[in-house]
Amino acid sequence: MGGPALARAGESFARANRKAPGAEAGAARGGKFRGPQHGRSAGIRAFHRTRGPQRCVLLVPDLSATTYLLLFGAGLAAGTVDAIAGGGGLIALPALLAAGLPGPLALGTNKLQGTFGTISSTWHFARRGAVDLRECWLGLVCTGVGAVGGAFLVHLVAPRFLERLIPWLLAAIVAYLIFRPQLGATDQRHRMEAPAFYLLFGLGLGGYDGFFGPGAGSFWTIAFVMVLGHNFVKAAGHAKAMNLASNVASLAFFFFAGTVLLGPGLVMGAGQLLGGRLGAHLALTRGARFVRPVFLTMAALVALKLIAAAATRP
Numbered sequence: 001m002g003g004p005a006l007a008r009a010g011e012s013f014a015r016a017n018r019k020a021p022g023a024e025a026g027a028a029r030g031g032k033f034r035g036p037q038h039g040r041s042a043g044i045r046a047f048h049r050t051r052g053p054q055r056c057v058l059l060v061p062d063l064s065a066t067t068y069l070l071l072f073g074a075g076l077a078a079g080t081v082d083a084i085a086g087g088g089g090l091i092a093l094p095a096l097l098a099a100g101l102p103g104p105l106a107l108g109t110n111k112l113q114g115t116f117g118t119i120s121s122t123w124h125f126a127r128r129g130a131v132d133l134r135e136c137w138l139g140l141v142c143t144g145v146g147a148v149g150g151a152f153l154v155h156l157v158a159p160r161f162l163e164r165l166i167p168w169l170l171a172a173i174v175a176y177l178i179f180r181p182q183l184g185a186t187d188q189r190h191r192m193e194a195p196a197f198y199l200l201f202g203l204g205l206g207g208y209d210g211f212f213g214p215g216a217g218s219f220w221t222i223a224f225v226m227v228l229g230h231n232f233v234k235a236a237g238h239a240k241a242m243n244l245a246s247n248v249a250s251l252a253f254f255f256f257a258g259t260v261l262l263g264p265g266l267v268m269g270a271g272q273l274l275g276g277r278l279g280a281h282l283a284l285t286r287g288a289r290f291v292r293p294v295f296l297t298m299a300a301l302v303a304l305k306l307i308a309a310a311a312t313r314p
Helices: 003-015 065-085 089-098 103-127 137-153 160-178 194-211 216-226 232-257 262-286 288-312
Strands: 032-034 044-051 054-061
Touching: 065 089, 065 103, 065 216, 065 232, 065 262, 065 288, 089 103, 089 262, 089 288, 103 232, 103 262, 137 194, 137 232, 160 216, 160 288, 194 216, 194 232, 216 232, 216 288, 232 262, 232 288, 262 288
Parallel strands: none
Antiparallel strands: 032 044, 044 054
């Protein structure tokens, strides 16, 4: 999730900027849990966030051991799928919401757990030689800079036009790849020199990830395939490295906003570490013929989810 996630987190905090009935006063800066509040059920805790003269109170449930186990499993599944083809957020974010986390905390915690997955998969791809981090350092820097710029831009420009454009663009990419079955099966001649590619796409797709977000991994994968001529396995590995750069940049914003829960995030992150390694291993051992259909499936699911969200939004 990118810029709109940051904006929604800020809007939710603004709406919650009042003392909740029965909530204790004097929350510490940076966000803090207080015990069950007077007049509230014993299974609810209040998450207090104070910045300057403002205080925000978000209520989250006490999570049981079973819930943490399910979150670990969701992180494992999301990390595996994401390392192969992207789209792990389709599993991870609904799991956090189903556990009872309010939207702002679910978005920030999702970014934390997803970062563990991109670290794991990037490291595994790099160790197996599918990604040369020294060769793509410029892309990492430009992507991080672009993500920060996109996150700032979302406060100035509404991303509504992207909400309508991106799913159809993803759908067009899926259709194009279906009718070009050999594309990405093997390495091809590059159409752009690497430095120019990383400068252009790093700032562009990094900015897109910070400004809007959904489908960024899919766009990175197809860019590596069509512009740099990578096969799908190398493209998936390089896409994870670029995702890692934008994840770290945007996670800093969520931490600054105080919308990250360490408990669920670290538990899911443990699952993501294993899933990222497993997904990268599957991609590397089974090759482009395995990665390609998984990529097409996940890109189509992301497109359908965005189309449905745009259709139901007033």
